[in-house]
Amino acid sequence: MKDHERQPAGQARLSLFRSLWYRSRSEARDDAEAGRSITMPMRIGVPPLQQVLRRLAMGLLVLALTTLIVYADHDGYNDNSDGSVGLLDAAYYATVTLSTTGYGDITPVSDTARLVNILVITPLRVVFLIILVGTTLEVLTERTRQQVRVHRWRTRISHHVVVVGYGTKGRHAVETLVGQGIPKDRIVIVDAQRKSALAAGDDGLVSVTGDATRSETLLKAEVQNAARVIVAPQRDDTAALVTLTARQLNRRATIVVAAREDENVPLLKQSGADTVITSSSSAGRLLGVSMVSPTVAKTLENLMTLGNGLDLIERPVSEAEVGEAPRSCSDQVVAVVRGKELLDYTDPRLARLQSGDRVITVSRAVPAPEQA
DSSP states (O other), X not given: OOHXXXXXXXXXXXXXXXXXXXXXXXXXXXXXXXXXXXXXXXXXXXXXXXXXXXXXXXXXXXXXXXXXXXXXXXXXXXXXTTSOOOHHHHHHHHHXXXXXXXXXXXXXXXXXXXXXXXXXXXXXXXXXXXXXXXXXXXXXXXXXXXXXXXXXXXXXXXXOEEEEOOSHHHHHHHHHHHHTTOOGGGEEEEESOHHHHHHHHXXXXXXXXXXXXXXXXXXXXXXXXXXXXXXXXXXXXXXXXXXXXXXXXXXXXXXXEEESOGGGHHHHHHTXXXXXXXXXXXXXXXXXXXXXXXXXXXXXXXXXXXXXXXXXEEEEOOGGGTTSOGGGSSSEEEEEEETTEEEETTOGGGGSOOTTOEEEEEEEOOOOOOOO
């Protein structure tokens, strides 16, 4: 084959290599940028003071070992001051040698001493320096480890829950999700406040610090791959912008939004919210019920608090329950989800349960599983 016939194939390979190189550079740049805003859960390790004491003990051990090696062959060394090398002189030589100070007043003169310096003391010097700068190296490599963890997390996370806002509403939402069996590593927090993001990290959650109304912030949380999004900021206008941005990035996710005022519910639904919970009207209704019947209000509080007294649970109909009446279920059925329609227990169409139905029941609360 002639050279001009080989050239197109060579150029194609070169273009492929360039494309892969630029892609790896782009991914590394994205991971570096994400590493500055994504907070991974802290891994409990050895306390810093214990690490320092451990390294100090290792350094002293290396120093003592070197001293013994030098003193064992002290006749092979020469001290310019008096010609002889004692135990103190051996310790002095070991100290200045391992620290690479090397004054030169004590030198190996015999072949054995010089060979020991080459094969033993020089490697010990390297070990000693590694121990001394271990803390500095750990600090320098921490950023690299963070980027590696972030890259691994971003490549694996999908069908997770993104919670925007880690205030009172966001925290209680996360507690409920965890109580319902969703593991913490499937929940991602987005908050503009660094303090809140760090608090989420302390709670064992991955968090992203940034403005959730911006696409790049939600992309760092992998919202495009999320199954559910909970929007719980402090302001309704912020909630609307976050909902709109999240819906543009993910058309399939279920988006639940917390709003303060009822008048903003239509706007939030137009922005892409599937469900809107109004905190002010809900609190007002609960206040009214509390005035009329405190026991009813207490029952509602139990139903809304997972693991406390009574729980409202949605579950699929079992095979044994298909064809039976809702009242025959072991737990109290209050509603049934059939297709996309919600039917309450008084609906005449609920004479018999059907395959594919999902029942909403009131059952005795089960303690939430402990999370590591």
